[in-house]
Amino acid sequence: MRIDGICFSLKRQITILPYQSRNYNLIIWAMLQFLDTFFIFFHTALILFNLFGWIWKKTRKANFLLLMITLFSWTILGIWYGMGYCPCTDWHWQVRRELGHYDMPASYVKFLLDYFTGQDINPALIDAGTVLGLVLALVASTYTNFKKYFMNKFKSQNK
Secondary structure, eight states, X not given: OHHHHHHHHHHHHHHHHHHHHHHHHHHHHHHHXXXXXXXXXXXXXXXXXXHHTTSSGGGHHHHHHHHXXXXXXXXXXXXXXXXXXXXXXXXXXXXXXHTTOOOOOSOHHHHHHHHHHOSOOOHHHHHHHXXXXXXXXXXXXXXXXXXXXXXXXXXXXXX
């Protein structure tokens, strides 16, 4: 009798659950689609700001800080999660896996270039370009943020 009661209760839940979960699944799917699109735009903007934020005087300090955070993530967090680790990439990949995209590349920049060009670009070339871009942006940001300091130090040494 008790076993029948449990079976009846499970059958009843199974019949009700799919109808109730349809709306829930639609909301989750819509949220995941929104997050996927959000991460594409947000992460692309973050990358572009990392590369070019040093150009404008008002954004130089924020750019330098973001470059330091990026460098910390790629190297220090990379010790535990793999070199080049980025939390934004990790979160975006989690969203895309939930949407059924399981064949994501290791590099977010590769994903963006493949996504926007429709080509399968060599990952080694993209990784080299990504590191070069970070190094050049870091040099430019360091120079523009600290040039007065370096100039004053240089002048005081030459007196």
